Amino acid sequence: MLTDTNEKGKKALFILLITAGILTSAFLLYKVYRHRSAFWGQSGLSVSVSYGDAEVYFDDSKLGNTPYQSWEVKPGSHLVKVKGPLNSYEATIPFTTNSREVPQVVINRDLGISRSFSSGQNFWIDYKDLSSKISLVSEPSQATVFIDDAEVGKTPYSSSVLSDGEYDLRVEKAGFEPQTARVKIKKNYKLNVSVQLFLIPVPDKSAVIPGSKVVYDLSSDLNELTLDVPLWVNGIVYWNKTRNTALKFSYFIDYLGNIYGADGSPVTGNDKFALKAGDTIAYLGRKSDSGLTNEAKTALERFTGIDLIGKKVKVLSTGTGWLRVRSEPSLTASEIGRINSGDEVSVLEERTEWLKVLFGDGKEGWVSSSYVVEVRP
Incomplete structure (x- = not known):
């Protein structure tokens, strides 16, 4: 009877040792697998x-x-x-x-x-x-x-x-x-x-071009942008999709007069397109051009059928070398500035014998229409 008990104890111990060995081996294999890179x-x-x-x-x-x-x-x-x-x-x-x-x-x-x-x-x-x-x-x-x-x-x-x-x-x-x-x-x-x-394909701040309410000036002096305008356009489209949540553009126009849709694809042909309420246009120009080029303005007028920018006038010779800018369309109104002869300014509003113009650093005032001439492309 005692012998049987000893035999059973030895057998149980043997099974326990085998089980422990298996568990230890499994654990080591698991550690090797987890740290296999090392x-x-x-x-x-x-x-x-x-x-x-x-x-x-x-x-x-x-x-x-x-x-x-x-x-x-x-x-x-x-x-x-x-x-x-x-x-x-x-x-x-x-x-x-x-x-x-x-x-x-x-x-x-x-x-x-x-x-x-x-x-x-x-x-x-x-x-x-x-x-x-x-x-x-x-x-x-x-x-x-x-x-x-x-x-x-x-x-x-x-x-x-x-x-x-x-x-x-x-x-x-x-x-x-x-x-x-x-x-x-x-x-x-x-x-x-x-x-x-x-x-970054857009300036920190985008301002409308003087005389316009829908054309925003994104002009740059970086060759990486201005030498490859189609890529520049698509860069803006991608930027707007992934980062910009504010102002987005319905059309793009470059300094050569090429027009692109909101997705960056070129707008071709002679068909006019109608601007809807809320539509905006981005102008991709060179800062050295100092504003919208004639090619861009002509293309805008051709495709939209309207003058989006407004006309410009050039100050004629006045004998003094400059033209007074007044606060109101009247000879008795106060003088708020002067424009040199030969300078060009954008027209904002027209009245009999007077023009409201944009001059200086975004200032507005009235000049006599007798001393200016319209600038045509």
Whole structure:
């Protein structure tokens, strides 16, 4: 009887040991699986886009669609391509062995429609080169770098004095959309950052052209905009779809007289179009032209059948070299300004022997119609 009891006890102990061994092995296998990038020398990749979806390619092989993440990337330099419906982005990035459960390479992009009208951020970790804590480059270069709202320098930028921890990073340059990110600095790696800034296609403030109520002046002195107007138009359309919630335009017209619809497509033919209540037109000109070109004005009149801008007049010789501007259409009204002979001004209103004009820095006043002549295209 005692012998049977001993045998049963040994058998139970054996089963218990076997069960414990199986559970331990399963746990170890689970740990290996979770940390397989460290055990097997793999790297990590995370790819996302700001708007819509995109395809992710790795050395020309499709991996999947955004948002994409993998912990089984082979270390080394690899070509990563992010392909969207309107534009694509690609970069060759060095992948090193990932020793922690964070993607070793992170790519966040706004693919936009072109190189100028797109933006993004690339982050990658380097465990070997510890010459600095962070290294930052930007496109365009010479952008201002802020860390926790303190200006620290211009791109290309690097620092070896940052303490371990998390920081708010901001990169900005006049004429471009700023980029921001929350970054983590640790002593055992260098964080590399590459930032691309989106060229803003519209001015900070859009004002109507003098004498008009529906034509807004978006003129620029940037060659990146004025040398490729069709791309500029589509850049504005994309900007309005993804960022601007205020003023949007029904039509665009450029300094050459070309007209585009609200979707950026060219308006062709000689058919007139009727402006509806609330419609607005954006004028894409060159600041050096100092206002609407004759080509643009002629095209507007041809397509709409009306003079949207209003006529201009030129001040004739007066004997004094200037013409008085009065507060009311009367010789007894007070003088509020003067316009030099030869200057051109926009007409806002007409009365018998008097014209209300726009002069100086947006001032309005009345001049005698006897000393001006209409300027014709």
